Amino acid sequence: MVVVPSPSDAAGSGAGVWSAGSSRARSFDSAAAQYADSRPSYPPALLDALEDLGGRPLAGAHVVDAGAGTGIATALLHRRGAHVVAVEPGEEMARELRRRVPGIPVLRGDGNALPLAGACADMVTYAQAWHWTDPPRAVPEAWRVLRPGGVLALWWNEDALDIPWIAAQKGRIARHFGGDPSPRPRAEAGQLRRAFQGVENVPPYAHRRLRWSRTMTVDQHLANVGSHSIFLVSGEHAKAFLAEERARLLSLFPEGRVEEVYDVLLIVVPRP
Ligand SMILES: C[S@@+](CC[C@H](N)C(=O)[O-])C[C@H]1O[C@@H](n2cnc3c(N)ncnc32)[C@H](O)[C@@H]1O
Structure with a gap:
């Protein structure tokens, strides 16, 4: 793969149309180690589906x-044997990546202006990150760096809102931060449309949804919750919520462990 260095580290040239703004997009840098330690990974079935x-x-x-x-x-x-180049705008997130996954080229850069030569990749992937881009800019960028036959793949771990304790917690988070206090599973068609909001001529794409779970201590779970951008930009307001939530979860799960259940939504779009 031909790697063209980023002209500058001036990544983050604009917030995604469905992001909450650049301060949240950049908030992960303040908690990079916490992010790496506590955020969920993705199940092997996701990689199988990506290949498929x-x-x-x-x-x-x-x-x-x-x-x-x-x-x-x-x-x-x-x-899985891929030759991966990582692109990440955040300095601390990139530093953590270099530490945790040594030997992988890491470029500081932004999905809206990828720091790569044209037609150099078979796949462009965004794991839990596409919503921070501006799709009308990020889609053409993906097409530019993909070779003919290449694909753009987007995926997210979504909370399984049919699990009562997960839906209840999501509702409390929304109430605390002023959002919709009765979250419902989102309609899939709307979710798919939203991923390409403002983009003209999106080629027909495929998607899959895969359920998986992991069991962890209440404190590990709360570290994961607290690594989300809304918490990272909310300081003491977030800390107060997490302290209350800890007491609530420990009374609900006296053994001190919770099962986080996720539905990974995978979208794969062929380069036109
Ligand atoms: C929720 S994290 C996902 C990280 C990783 N892909 C994973 O699966 O855990 C979102 C990442 O997107 C990065 N980001 C923010 N704005 C971006 C943009 N415009 N283009 C590309 N990445 C961006 C953030 O710095 C952050 O590291």
Whole structure:
């Protein structure tokens, strides 16, 4: 893969149309180690689905993992045999990635202006990061760096809102931060449309939803919750919520462990 260095570290040239603004997009840098330690990874079935919908094995594929953060997805792609280049705007997130996934090229850069040459990749992936881009700019960027036959793949771990304690917690978070206090599973068609809001001529794409879970201590779970951008930009307001939430969860789960249940939504779009 031909890697063209970023002209500058001036990543983050604009907030995504569905992001909450650049301070939240950059907030992860303040908690990079916490992010890496507590955020969920992705199940092996996700990588199988990516190979299936992407129409090629990951082994030997040239993959640009954009919004790579601390490298949670980067490491999985690398372990499957892909030649991965990570792109990440945040300095501390990139530093953590270099520490945790040594040997992977990491470029400071932004999905809206990828620091890469044209037609250099078989896949551009965004794990839990596409919503921070501006799709009308990020989609053409993906097409530019993809080779003919390449695919853009987006995925997110979504909370399973049919699990009562998860829906109840999500409601409390929304209430605390002034959002919709009765979260419902989102309609899939709307979710898919939203991913490409403002983009003209999106090629027909495929998607899959995969359920998985992990069991962890209440404190690990709360570290994960607290690593979300709304918490990272909310200081004491967030700390107060997390302290109350800890007491509530420990009374609900006296053994001190919770099962986080996720539905990974994967969207794979072929380069036109
Ligand atoms: C929720 S983290 C996801 C990290 C990683 N991909 C994972 O699976 O854990 C979102 C990442 O997107 C990065 N980001 C923010 N704005 C971005 C943009 N415009 N283009 C690419 N990445 C961006 C953030 O710095 C952060 O590291």
